[in-house]
Amino acid sequence: MTVTIIIAETNGGVVAPATAELVTAALALGGAPVLVVPCTDAASADAAGFAGVSRIIAAKSPVFASYDASAWAEAIDGIAPAGHVVALASSRSKDLAARLAARRGLPVVQDVVLINGGELTSPILSGKAMQTVAVDGAAVLTVRANVMAPAAAADADVSVVDASGDLKTAVLEMVARASARLDVAEANIIVSGGRGLGEPGNFRHLEALADTIGAAVGASRAAVDTWDEIPHSMQVGQTGKTVNPNLYIAVGISGAIQHLAGMRSSKYIVAINKDADAPIFKHADYGIVATWEEALPVLSDALAGMMS
Amino acid sequence: MPNIVVLVKQVPDTNAPVSISGGSVDFSGAKMVMSPYDEFALEAALRHKEAAGGEVTAVTLGGAGADKILKDAKAIGADHIVRLDHEGWADSNAVQGALAAAVRDLGAEVVYCGKSAADTGAGSTGPGLAEHLGWASASNVIALEFGADVTATVPAEGGDARLSVSLPAVFSCDKGDLKVRKPNVKGIMQAKKATVDVRAAQVGSSSVRVVSCTLPPAKPEGKTFHGGAAAADVARLLREEANVL
Numbered sequence: 008m009t010v011t012i013i014i015a016e017t018n019g020g021v022v023a024p025a026t027a028e029l030v031t032a033a034l035a036l037g038g039a040p041v042l043v044v045p046c047t048d049a050a051s052a053d054a055a056g057f058a059g060v061s062r063i064i065a066a067k068s069p070v071f072a073s074y075d076a077s078a079w080a081e082a083i084d085g086i087a088p089a090g091h092v093v094a095l096a097s098s099r100s101k102d103l104a105a106r107l108a109a110r111r112g113l114p115v116v117q118d119v120v121l122i123n124g125g126e127l128t129s130p131i132l133s134g135k136a137m138q139t140v141a142v143d144g145a146a147v148l149t150v151r152a153n154v155m156a157p158a159a160a161a162d163a164d165v166s167v168v169d170a171s172g173d174l175k176t177a178v179l180e181m182v183a184r185a186s187a188r189l190d191v192a193e194a195n196i197i198v199s200g201g202r203g204l205g206e207p208g209n210f211r212h213l214e215a216l217a218d219t220i221g222a223a224v225g226a227s228r229a230a231v232d233t234w235d236e237i238p239h240s241m242q243v244g245q246t247g248k249t250v251n252p253n254l255y256i257a258v259g260i261s262g263a264i265q266h267l268a269g270m271r272s273s274k275y276i277v278a279i280n281k282d283a284d285a286p287i288f289k290h291a292d293y294g295i296v297a298t299w300e301e302a303l304p305v306l307s308d309a310l311a312g313m314m315s
Numbered sequence: 316m317p318n319i320v321v322l323v324k325q326v327p328d329t330n331a332p333v334s335i336s337g338g339s340v341d342f343s344g345a346k347m348v349m350s351p352y353d354e355f356a357l358e359a360a361l362r363h364k365e366a367a368g369g370e371v372t373a374v375t376l377g378g379a380g381a382d383k384i385l386k387d388a389k390a391i392g393a394d395h396i397v398r399l400d401h402e403g404w405a406d407s408n409a410v411q412g413a414l415a416a417a418v419r420d421l422g423a424e425v426v427y428c429g430k431s432a433a434d435t436g437a438g439s440t441g442p443g444l445a446e447h448l449g450w451a452s453a454s455n456v457i458a459l460e461f462g463a464d465v466t467a468t469v470p471a472e473g474g475d476a477r478l479s480v481s482l483p484a485v486f487s488c489d490k491g492d493l494k495v496r497k498p499n500v501k502g503i504m505q506a507k508k509a510t511v512d513v514r515a516a517q518v519g520s521s522s523v524r525v526v527s528c529t530l531p532p533a534k535p536e537g538k539t540f541h542g543g544a545a546a547a548d549v550a551r552l553l554r555e556e557a558n559v560l
């Protein structure tokens with residue numbers, strides 16, 4: 008039987024929950040799923056068992072201490088069997104997938120949201136259209152988070168394999184971000200503000216809400232361009248970050264095409280805007296036509312009550 | 316002095332509405348522009364030249380219609396403009412193979428490209444090209460410093476990493492702090508007179524083919540509430556109906 012390799016998504020040496028969704032994707036592709044856990048310490052793979060996974064390989068190497076595309080691709084290529092490869096469509100794993108595909112002479116198909124037999128569907132044009140492709144032979148694909156149902160956890164039978172690769176880059180230093188907050192690209196819940204907030208200091212209200220529900224704070228391009236206090240690293244949209252969290256709360260954001268391009272694939276969208284005609288409401292699951300000063304405290308209090 | 320290549324791609328203007336006809340996207344009414352992240356790549360390439368000397372060659376893979384963005388790159392400051400003549404679909408492997416052959420032919424030591432193209436959004440070209448060439452790569456670059464090596468700042472776990480990257484290397488550029496320069500009158504005049512160096516593209520076979528393009532499934536109509544007090548109802552629905560909290 009052919010094999011489908013799953014590259015576990017890791018965060019700080021821990022297998023991320025989204026890996027369970029990759030198992031579902033691998034099962035949809037067919038082939039016996041083999042989960043590869045890139046790690047510096049094989050203990051990382053201990054909790055990586057999922058129903059349907061026939062084999063787990065802890066790929067142990069010092070190169071996995073920090074990301075170097077070339078070394079990671081080389082190390083994984085060296086220990087993973089041939090077959091389809093599935094990884095998460097995170098910015099790091101998309102980069103790795105492209106490297107690994109080129110290394111193996113395979114095509115890469117990014118941001119897959121639907122697997123139907125041998126056909127793979129991905130959003131193109133910032134989600135304004137969907138493209139379905141057919142692959143002849145093996146391919147490397149990345150799967151968007153929060154799209155596939157997660158596979159159930161199961162006991163893990165882990166084999167540890169030493170992997171190696173040559174680093175082509177060296178980390179000189181880590182620079183703390185201006186904000187110690189969760190990055191929007193890594194968050195499952197995002198609270199974003201736009202110019203409708205009136206002044207940058209009002210982002211503190213979004214931060215308070217974000218702290219209550221474990222969210223990251225994002226911003227529209229208009230907010231980033233208008234206020235120096237709001238860094239580009241917070242920007243969601245065409246020239247910022249593309250996100251697809253479980254929940255996206257847009258406050259004082261009108262919903263310009265360039266913003267929608269970065270967040271329209273969010274699972275649930277809540278919009279607070281005083282203008283009932285704001286385009287964001289066409290994409291919102293729950294729209295609240297009100298000023299943010301009226302609605303945000305009520306929302307924050309209600310959520311705080313629920314979360315406590 | 317480094318021989319610098321910047322990869323540019325022609326895409327439909329990101330504000331253009333999308334329509335589907337005969338199973339593929341109809342771009343006939345859309346204005347075609349340089350993919351926005353490629354503008355940052357061009358800016359990075361020009362700054363590299365200003366710091367270290369050398370020449371900047373803008374390269375695209377496409378049909379004659381793509382000459383326009385090459386002339387735009389020329390107007391902004393590229394020294395040479397090269398089009399690898401190719402029309403139609405090619406998968407990532409075929410595209411990267413053709414680009415790798417061209418980069419070798421041009422004798423480049425460093426390649427800049429956008430972190431992803433506005434049409435596919437894939438972001439595969441930079442890292443994939445680097446692998447084809449056996450080069451280093453850094454992706455989602457938000458800041459660059461030019462010396463004997465290039466220092467690139469990229470987002471990483473727990474902060475931003477300043478990476479020392481030995482050349483040859485491919486850098487995929489995000490917006491970062493770069494302000495993109497505009498063409499001046501002299502540049503625009505030079506671009507008008509410039510001829511595009513058209514070369515045969517060495518595009519290999521593709522094992523991925525496009526089956527169809529469709530519009531995204533329409534989202535069910537959302538619920539709209541009026542007045543701030545309704546936010547409490549929304550909070551409850553997020554837990555009880557959407558099940559996200």
